[in-house]
Every structure is written in structure tokens, then in C-alpha cells.
Amino acid sequence: MGKGNTRRRLIFVFALIAVFLIAPAVLPLYRVSLLTEVIIFSLYAISYNFLLGYAGLLSFGHALFFGTGGYLAALLVNHIPGISLWGVVFVSAIITAAIGLLIGGLLLRQKGAYFALLTLAFNYLFYAIATKWYSVTGGDDGLSLSRPSLDFGVFTISLSSPVAFYYFTFITLGLLIAYCWYFTHTAMGQTIVLIRENEERMKFVGYNPHVTRLILFVFTGTLAGVAGTFYALHFEFVSVNAVSIDMTTAVLLMTFIGGMSTFWGPILGAAVYIHLQDFLSDLTDRWPLIMGLIFVLMVLYMPQGLSGLCFFLKDRVRGMVFCKNIKPFGFRNVSAQIGCKQNERIS
Structure with a gap:
């Protein structure tokens, strides 16, 4: 029975991969761009679900990592001539991880509402910096950038076309998402859930919950930073919206709509949210009101989300x-x- 379930899951995953691979051949460029956005926000939602769904940490400041990754991508491309795409992603991830280590060391001694409010305060701090430090961030005008070519040493691949960048995003972030799934099955991934369920017992057997949460906080912040980097590269633009509280609200909605009870729930939530937002925004300018009503109804009648x-x-x-x-x-x-x-x- 277990082997049968595993076989069906593998067939489903490979079928899904095949669909994503052939999608650019049958879809218009606009839909390809929308799929790229779904992949980026899937990683972002997965990183948030690790905090909320696995560790039980409600954060209102996850957008500060996402926006930081986006701004770092723009600054690196604009101020370091000739930097490779790998260099942009790697440096953004390292700096975002360092910020996560600094902030996590300050915040993770708090729990519950105190932790949530402190993350909100830090998010507003980063938002204020992005708004006021005009000479670096461009303020409300934001920053534009051009995608660097993909350099393999012997040859380079231009990512100027939406299809080329789609495949690069699908392969790179797809591997990261696969690693995130593997992470949930490691001892570290299981420890996070056990600490959430019974912290005192885990302390008794020798685990340090603070260190475990700090490692998770840095890991999720890095994932969000990478997602933000690809977000800026995808749109070739980044603004204060990337680090606003609205971006944290969006990832919270994605995670809840998809369901926090499974690893794949946030991916489903990101796909539904992006396409629903695209559909509703074409109908009315008041689409956030409709999204809010949908969220309220799901909290009341589908607390386990679409995956549930x-x-x-x-x-x-x-x-x-x-x-x-x-x-x-x-x-x-x-x-x-x-x-x-x-x-x-x-x-």
C-alpha cells in the first residue's frame, strides 16, 4: 500500500514537471510570465509555512527578507558591472541570511504575540528605510535593473526573453523547493515540529529550542530573500511594495488558502492566489476587498485550506x-x- 502511494505520488510529480516544461510551448507569453510568478511565490510561501505551519511562529515581518533580496539584486546589478547571475543570487542569499541571523537573535527569545508584533516593527523599520533612503533605494520610484546573462564559463545564455527566464526560474527554484521537501524529512525538520508540540520535553532530552528556531529563522529568511531576488529579476524592477506589510499579508493568505497542514499546500495557495488576483483585478479595482471576503469565509468554513x-x-x-x-x-x-x-x- 505504501509503495503504491509512493508510486502514485511520483507519477503525479513527474506529470506536473512535464506540464511546466511544455507550458511555454502552448501558452501565450503573458501566461508564461504568470507561471514564473507562481513559482517565485511558491518558494516564498513555503519559507513562510516553515515558520507558521511547522514552528508555530506567526510573523508579520517576512516581507523584509523578500524585499531585501529584491533590493540587493537591483543594487548588485546596477553597481557591480559584469556581475554574473549566479553572483547576484549567491550574494543576495548570504546577506539576507546574515540579516536573518541578526534579527532572529534579537526576536526569537520572545513568543506568541510579542514575537509577531516585533516582526511587524522590524518590517516597518525596513519599509521606512526603503522609503526614505532615496539615494540608494530610489524611494517610492523604486529601482530598475536588467537581467544578467547566465554564464557557464564556456558559453552564456541570454535571459532577456520571458521564456528563457521562466525555464531558469523553474529549474533553479524547483531544485530549492525539492530541497525544502527533503528538509521536512530530515532530523532537523522533524525536531522543529516536535519543539512546537512539546518544547519542555525536547529540552528534557537535550535539545535547545532557541538555537533550533534561530537556524530555522535564518533558513526561511534566506529562502524568502532568494524568492525576492527572482521577483526583482522577473519584473526587472523593485519598489517599496516588495518590503511592505501588504507583501507579508499576501504570503499569509497564500499559506492559509493552500493549507498549513501539508508541504504542498502553500504551493497550491500561491497558484490560486496569483491567478485569482489576476482574474479579479481585471474585473474591478476593489479586488482586495473580494480577496479579504474569501479569506474570512475560508477561516470560518475551511480552516484547513484547499489542501484540507x-x-x-x-x-x-x-x-x-x-x-x-x-x-x-x-x-x-x-x-x-x-x-x-x-x-x-x-x-
């Missing part, structure tokens, strides 16, 4: 099929028949 709804429907369908296949006699089927009868009464 998918699992619920899957279990219902599987239960119906299983009950139909049960023979009306035999001692081994008695408990299953009782369970099916109970399901019928509940439904």
Missing part, C-alpha cells in the same frame, strides 16, 4: 468505493461494514 478540502474529498470518495467493495458476509468484513454504516449515518 482535497484530503476530505479524497477520503470521502475512497470510503464510498471501499464500502461498495465490501462483501455482505465474512468475519473480516464485520468491522468495515460497521464503519460504513456509521459513515452513512453521519452523512
Whole structure:
């Protein structure tokens, strides 16, 4: 049964990869650009879900890492002539990780509402810096940049076209997302969840929750910074919107809409959010109001998000099929028949 589930999951993943690979051949450039945005925000949402869903840390300041990554990309491209694309991504990630280490060391001794409010304060601090330090950040006007070519030493690949950058984003961030999935299955990933569930017991067996949370905070901040770097490279522009509280609200909505109970939930949430925002913004200028109403309804009626709804429907369908296949006699089927009868009464 386990092997069958694993095989089905692998088939689904490879089918999804194939769809993303052939998408530029069948979609218009606008849709390709939208898919690139979905991939970028999927990594951003995954990084936020590590904090909220896995560690139980509600942050209102995750956009400061995302925006910092975007501004670093623009500054590196504009002020270091000839810098490679790999150099932009690597330096942005290192600096963002250092900022995460500094801020995490200050904040992670607090918990609950205090931690959330402090992250909000730091986010506003970075937003104020981005707004007022006009000579560096461009203030409200933002910064423009041109994508560097992809240099492999022997040859270079131009990423000026949306399709070329789409494939680069899909491969690079796809590998990062795959590593994030692997991270959830490591001892470190499991420790984070155990500390969230019972911190005192983990202290008793010798773990240091503060250090574990600090490592996670730096890791998630780095992932958000990389997502912000690709965001700036994708749009070839970055402004104060990238570091605003609205950007944190957006990733919170993506994570909740998709569902915090699974690793793939934030990816689903990012895809739904980006496409729904694109659809609603074409209909009305008041699309944030509609998004807010959708969020309220999901909190009330679908607290597990879309992934929870998918699992619920899957279990219902599987239960119906299983009950139909049960023979009306035999001692081994008695408990299953009782369970099916109970399901019928509940439904």
C-alpha cells in the first residue's frame, strides 16, 4: 500500500514537471510570465509555512527578507558591472541570511504575540528605510535593473526573453523547493515540529529550542530573500511594495488558502492566489476587498485550506468505493461494514 502511494505520488510529480516544461510551448507569453510568478511565490510561501505551519511562529515581518533580496539584486546589478547571475543570487542569499541571523537573535527569545508584533516593527523599520533612503533605494520610484546573462564559463545564455527566464526560474527554484521537501524529512525538520508540540520535553532530552528556531529563522529568511531576488529579476524592477506589510499579508493568505497542514499546500495557495488576483483585478479595482471576503469565509468554513478540502474529498470518495467493495458476509468484513454504516449515518 505504501509503495503504491509512493508510486502514485511520483507519477503525479513527474506529470506536473512535464506540464511546466511544455507550458511555454502552448501558452501565450503573458501566461508564461504568470507561471514564473507562481513559482517565485511558491518558494516564498513555503519559507513562510516553515515558520507558521511547522514552528508555530506567526510573523508579520517576512516581507523584509523578500524585499531585501529584491533590493540587493537591483543594487548588485546596477553597481557591480559584469556581475554574473549566479553572483547576484549567491550574494543576495548570504546577506539576507546574515540579516536573518541578526534579527532572529534579537526576536526569537520572545513568543506568541510579542514575537509577531516585533516582526511587524522590524518590517516597518525596513519599509521606512526603503522609503526614505532615496539615494540608494530610489524611494517610492523604486529601482530598475536588467537581467544578467547566465554564464557557464564556456558559453552564456541570454535571459532577456520571458521564456528563457521562466525555464531558469523553474529549474533553479524547483531544485530549492525539492530541497525544502527533503528538509521536512530530515532530523532537523522533524525536531522543529516536535519543539512546537512539546518544547519542555525536547529540552528534557537535550535539545535547545532557541538555537533550533534561530537556524530555522535564518533558513526561511534566506529562502524568502532568494524568492525576492527572482521577483526583482522577473519584473526587472523593485519598489517599496516588495518590503511592505501588504507583501507579508499576501504570503499569509497564500499559506492559509493552500493549507498549513501539508508541504504542498502553500504551493497550491500561491497558484490560486496569483491567478485569482489576476482574474479579479481585471474585473474591478476593489479586488482586495473580494480577496479579504474569501479569506474570512475560508477561516470560518475551511480552516484547513484547499489542501484540507482535497484530503476530505479524497477520503470521502475512497470510503464510498471501499464500502461498495465490501462483501455482505465474512468475519473480516464485520468491522468495515460497521464503519460504513456509521459513515452513512453521519452523512
